[in-house]
Amino acid sequence: MCTGANYTTRDHYFGRNLDLEFSYNETVTVTPRNFPFAFRRSESLVTHHAMIGMATIADGYPLYYDATNEQGLSMAGLNFPGNAVYHPEAPGRTNITPFEFIPWILGQFETVGEVKSALETMNLVDISFNETFPLSPLHWIISDRTESITVESVAEGLRVYDNPVGVLTNNPPFDMQMFNLNNFMHLSKHPPETHFSDELEFDVYSRGMGAIGLPGDLSSASRFVKAAFTKLNSVSGETESESISQFFQILGSVAQQRGCVEVSPDEFEITIYSSCCNTDTGVYYYTTYENSRITAVDMHREDLDGRALIDYPLIHEQQILRQN
Numbered sequence: 001m002c003t004g005a006n007y008t009t010r011d012h013y014f015g016r017n018l019d020l021e022f023s024y025n026e027t028v029t030v031t032p033r034n035f036p037f038a039f040r041r042s043e044s045l046v047t048h049h050a051m052i053g054m055a056t057i058a059d060g061y062p063l064y065y066d067a068t069n070e071q072g073l074s075m076a077g078l079n080f081p082g083n084a085v086y087h088p089e090a091p092g093r094t095n096i097t098p099f100e101f102i103p104w105i106l107g108q109f110e111t112v113g114e115v116k117s118a119l120e121t122m123n124l125v126d127i128s129f130n131e132t133f134p135l136s137p138l139h140w141i142i143s144d145r146t147e148s149i150t151v152e153s154v155a156e157g158l159r160v161y162d163n164p165v166g167v168l169t170n171n172p173p174f175d176m177q178m179f180n181l182n183n184f185m186h187l188s189k190h191p192p193e194t195h196f197s198d199e200l201e202f203d204v205y206s207r208g209m210g211a212i213g214l215p216g217d218l219s220s221a222s223r224f225v226k227a228a229f230t231k232l233n234s235v236s237g238e239t240e241s242e243s244i245s246q247f248f249q250i251l252g253s254v255a256q257q258r259g260c261v262e263v264s265p266d267e268f269e270i271t272i273y274s275s276c277c278n279t280d281t282g283v284y285y286y287t288t289y290e291n292s293r294i295t296a297v298d299m300h301r302e303d304l305d306g307r308a309l310i311d312y313p314l315i316h317e318q319q320i321l322r323q324n
């Protein structure tokens with residue numbers, strides 16, 4: 001399971017937790033403007049916007065999990081098992097495979113508005129990358145500074161939802177996640193006032209009681225509510241340090257600790273990495289399960305007019321600063 005989110009202070013931030021029991025050797029990958037992007041069923045992009053994000057590079061192709069382009073448009077793919085359906089090639093539509101979706105969108109567009117129009121004629125076609133990387137069931141969050149959408153390719157076709165929360169987790173489909181929030185409308189950052197009964201006396205004996213009932217388990221429906229509540233009530237300063245700290249706190253509220261979710265005997269899902277990209281400056285920050293120090297890669301320190309991918313392996317070991 002995974003959680004993606006965006007956050008705005010002075011700058012706009014976008015990132016995600018990747019929760020899984022293994023890794024595909026993902027690296028922070030910068031794709032410069034002249035890296036030739038070939039698409040299986042659509043025309044290539046010889047030049048395009050540069051982008052930075054987390055990807056597995058396979059046969060020289062960046063298989064992005066999440067990324068941000070130099071115009072600040074961002075996109076992340078999250079698991080959507082049992083609901084994602086990709087379709088046969090559809091004549092007259094733009095046929096893009098799921099693994100090409102992030103490069104195709106971020107290569108060309110600047111705003112969610114532009115993406116929405118492009119999606120009207122798009123078909124997510126059921127072609128896998130190769131045998132090592134078969135089709136994976138995903139849905140996507142796409143954000144710019146002013147709005148977010150969720151894109152789900154299901155049996156009926158491509159569904160595009162406005163995402164006013166700016167959060168995405170996994171199942172169920174997005175309209176059900178939004179509906180489920182109704183069940184939590186009473187949650188509050190304020191101390192509770194009782195409507196229980198006039199015949200009893202109640203005591204606000206602890207801080208935080210206004211949000212009793214906020215789910216704390218790691219299911220994706222619960223993480224959606226928890227991340228939405230945390231993000232929508234977030235208060236932080238506007239500096240880079242205050243903003244990214246708050247962003248990692250939001251993701252931390254739905255992170256997965258080893259041992260709490262067993263996916264097969266003695267195999268546990270953990271938050272492999274958390275990312276936060278400043279979409280205005282193109283700096284991609286990350287932490288890993290064991291490395292709590294924030295590491296940064298700045299796309300603008302690379303030659304963005306180049307043709308070759310640039311990738312930085314993740315630093316996975318804990319970095320401890322000794323004070324004496």
Ligand SMILES: C[C@H](CCC(=O)NCCS(=O)(=O)O)[C@H]1CC[C@H]2[C@@H]3CC[C@@H]4C[C@H](O)CC[C@]4(C)[C@H]3C[C@H](O)[C@]12C
Binds near residue numbers: 064129
């Ligand atoms: C598994 C991950 C979601 C994490 C998650 O939700 N885990 C719950 C597991 S569980 O469902 O609870 O058991 C997702 C998120 C992004 C995905 C990659 C996207 C590019 C590329 C697309 C190709 O088509 C297939 C290979 C490819 C490298 C993908 C592999 C994998 O699919 C990635 C890592």
